[in-house]
Amino acid sequence: MGVFKISDPGEVEAFDPARFTEEKVAEIRRFVGDGKAAIATSGGVDSTVCAALAHRALGERLACFFLDTGFMREGEVEEVKGILTSLGLPLRVLSVSDRFMAALKGKSDAEAKRIAFRETFYTVLGEAARAEGCDVLIQGTIAPDWIETAGGIKTQHNVLEQLGVDTKTAFGFRLLEPLLDLYKDQVRRLAVHLGVRLDASQRQPFPGPGLMVRCIGEVTEEKMEVLRRATTVVEGELSRLDPPPKQYFAAVAEDDRREADSRMARAAVGPNGRAWYLGARATGVKGDERAYGRMVVVEPGEQTEPADLLGIVEKVIHEDWGVVRVLLRVDGREGKAGGYAVIVRAVETRDFMTVKPTPVPREMLRRIASRTMEDPRVGLVCYDLTSKPPATVEFE
Amino acid sequence: MEIPVVFLGGQYNHLIVRALKELGVSSRLVMPRITLEDLRGADGLVMGGGPYSVNDGMGRFGGLPEIIERAEFPVLGICLSHQLIGKLLGGEVVKGRKPEYGRTVIRVLEEDEILSGVGKEFTAWASHNDEVRRTGNERFSVLADSEYCGVEALRAHGRPLYGVQFHPEVAETPKGKDVLRNFIGICRR
Numbered sequence A: 001m002g003v004f005k006i007s008d009p010g011e012v013e014a015f016d017p018a019r020f021t022e023e024k025v026a027e028i029r030r031f032v033g034d035g036k037a038a039i040a041t042s043g044g045v046d047s048t049v050c051a052a053l054a055h056r057a058l059g060e061r062l063a064c065f066f067l068d069t070g071f072m073r074e075g076e077v078e079e080v081k082g083i084l085t086s087l088g089l090p091l092r093v094l095s096v097s098d099r100f101m102a103a104l105k106g107k108s109d110a111e112a113k114r115i116a117f118r119e120t121f122y123t124v125l126g127e128a129a130r131a132e133g134c135d136v137l138i139q140g141t142i143a144p145d146w147i148e149t150a151g152g153i154k155t156q157h158n159v160l161e162q163l164g165v166d167t168k169t170a171f172g173f174r175l176l177e178p179l180l181d182l183y184k185d186q187v188r189r190l191a192v193h194l195g196v197r198l199d200a201s202q203r204q205p206f207p208g209p210g211l212m213v214r215c216i217g218e219v220t221e222e223k224m225e226v227l228r229r230a231t232t233v234v235e236g237e238l239s240r241l242d243p244p245p246k247q248y249f250a251a252v253a254e255d256d257r258r259e260a261d262s263r264m265a266r267a268a269v270g271p272n273g274r275a276w277y278l279g280a281r282a283t284g285v286k287g288d289e290r291a292y293g294r295m296v297v298v299e300p301g302e303q304t305e306p307a308d309l310l311g312i313v314e315k316v317i318h319e320d321w322g323v324v325r326v327l328l329r330v331d332g333r334e335g336k337a338g339g340y341a342v343i344v345r346a347v348e349t350r351d352f353m354t355v356k357p358t359p360v361p362r363e364m365l366r367r368i369a370s371r372t373m374e375d376p377r378v379g380l381v382c383y384d385l386t387s388k389p390p391a392t393v394e395f396e
Numbered sequence B: 001m002e003i004p005v006v007f008l009g010g011q012y013n014h015l016i017v018r019a020l021k022e023l024g025v026s027s028r029l030v031m032p033r034i035t036l037e038d039l040r041g042a043d044g045l046v047m048g049g050g051p052y053s054v055n056d057g058m059g060r061f062g063g064l065p066e067i068i069e070r071a072e073f074p075v076l077g078i079c080l081s082h083q084l085i086g087k088l089l090g091g092e093v094v095k096g097r098k099p100e101y102g103r104t105v106i107r108v109l110e111e112d113e114i115l116s117g118v119g120k121e122f123t124a125w126a127s128h129n130d131e132v133r134r135t136g137n138e139r140f141s142v143l144a145d146s147e148y149c150g151v152e153a154l155r156a157h158g159r160p161l162y163g164v165q166f167h168p169e170v171a172e173t174p175k176g177k178d179v180l181r182n183f184i185g186i187c188r189r
Helices: A017-032 A045-061 A076-086 A097-104 A110-131 A143-150 A159-163 A167-171 A184-194 A210-214 A221-238 A262-269 A312-319 A362-372 B013-022 B064-070 B080-088 B176-188
Strands: A036-040 A062-068 A091-095 A134-138 A174-176 A247-254 A274-286 A289-299 A323-332 A340-348 A378-384 B045-047 B075-078 B092-108 B121-133 B140-145 B153-156 B161-164
Touching (some): A017 A174, A036 A110, A045 A076, A045 A134, A062 A110, A076 A091, A091 A110, A110 A134, A110 A210, A110 A274, A167 A174, A210 A221, A221 A340, A247 A274, A274 A323, A274 B121, A289 A312, A340 A362, A362 A378, B013 B176, B075 B080, B080 B161
Parallel strands (some): A036 A062, A062 A091, A134 A174, A340 A378, B045 B075, B075 B161
Antiparallel strands (some): A274 A289, B092 B121
C-alpha cells in the first residue's frame, strides 16, 4: 500500500552520490524549464551543496543570493563569500540588516521573532529573485527539517503542504527542494562528490536566522555586539578541545537574575549552593512537545567540574516544572553591574536529535569567562548543563 | 525481513527506521491508520512516540488499537505507543509526578527476551510527561522500572507484545541497539 508510505529515510548504505546527482540535475532542469531559478545560501553545508547541485543543472540560469541579515558572526560574511565564489557560483550579496532589525523591533517572544525573520527573509529574497527574472526558488531543506516540522500526524508528502504555505501566492515563486530525503551524513558525502570545499562541508551547524536565536529576547544593536564578541571568544577557546565539541557557541540574555527560594537551591546544589532565575525564556522539548520556559542559574557551594553536575538538571525541573534549562554560574560581577549574561553552550551528539552537554573542564570555562568579561557590559558568564531533551541545542 | 515503523509524530520516529536498517532489516514509516490487512507480509511492527496523551482520546491512533489487540506478529511500542499498549492491556496512564527528560537509569526486573543481555541496569534516554501505572487488573508483566517511573518496559501476558518507555532508537541509549536486535530476533522466529 504505497499510500501509507510517507518516506524512506536512512538508506545510508545504499546512497550513491553520483546517481543522486544525475537524477536531481534532470529533475531540476525539468522543474525550471526555460526559466531562471534563485537559491539563497548561508554558507552552511546544506544550502551550499544544494547551490552546487543547482548550478550543475542550470549554469548561468541560477542566481545565487547571500543575505547579510546582520546576524552573522565576526568575519563570516567574507568567509562565506569566499566559499561560494570558489565554487564558481554566480553570487549576489544582499546587505539587508536594516530590514531585519526593523521587523524584529519590539519582539521578544522566540516564535514571534522566528516568524518575523521568515517573513522578512522570503520577502527580501522574493523581491531580489523577481528582479533577476527568477520564478523558481531552490532550497536545501533536508529530512530532519521537515520531519521535525511535521510534528503532528499529517499525511502530506512535503513540508510546504504541511505548513499550508502556497509560495506562489505568498512570495511569488515556485519552490523546489532537491535534498528533501537526505540526512546530514549523506549531504556531506554529496558535498565531497560535488567538490564542495571540505571546510565548508564540515562546518558546525549554524542556524538560518543566525545569531538572532542566540540573542535571547528582544534583539538590540548593543546586545548583538556583546554576543558577537562573546561568540568569537567561545568559538576560539572551545575549538582547542581535542576533539572539539560537535557544536559550541555563545548566547546572550539580560542579566536580570533574582534569587530563587532556598528549597530550589538545596535541591539542586546542596545547603551551601545558590540558585537564581533569569527573566528571559528559552525553548526546550519535553515528551515530544515544544516547551518554552525559564532558565535557572546554579552555583554549588564547592568548585565542581561540570561533568559531575549533569544530574542536577532533573532535580531543578522536579522542583519547578516550568524550567527548561539549568546553567552553571562560572563567573560574574557583584550585583548586576554588567547588564548582560553570556551563556556558553557545547554539546556532543551523533545526529542532533538528542544531545548531551560536553564536559568542558572548569579551567577552560574560567578562562572563557575572564576573557568574555573584558567587555564591561558582561556581568555574568554561565555554562549550560542541559541535555536535549529537555532543552534544545539553540536557545530560541 | 520487514518491520515497518508507525509514525506518531515523535522526534525520533525516523531514527527507529534508520536503526532497523542498520541492523539489516527492511523498514519504512507508515501512518497510524494502517490496518492488519495492509501489514500482511510484515514480520513485526514497531510503533513510535509522539506529542500526545492517550487520555485525550483514541482518534489519533487509527488502526493501532485493533492491531495491538489482534496482531499475530510481534509488536514493540516506544514511549507514547508503550503507554497505548499499557492502557489497552488494563493499566492506567497518568501524568508522572517526576517526569523524565534526558538521561535515566533503567533497572531490569525481568529479562524476558526483549531485554536479554542488557545487564541489570543500563543508561537510557527518555522524554515523557505521562507514564503507565499498574492497576492490579493489568494483562502485562513489568520488565523494568527506573527511580521515577514504575513501568519502563512491559510484556503482554502470553504474547510477543512489548512496550518500552525509554527510547532505544537514540544514540544516547547505548544498549538500545541490543533491545532492537532482541526484538528482531523475536520477529525472526
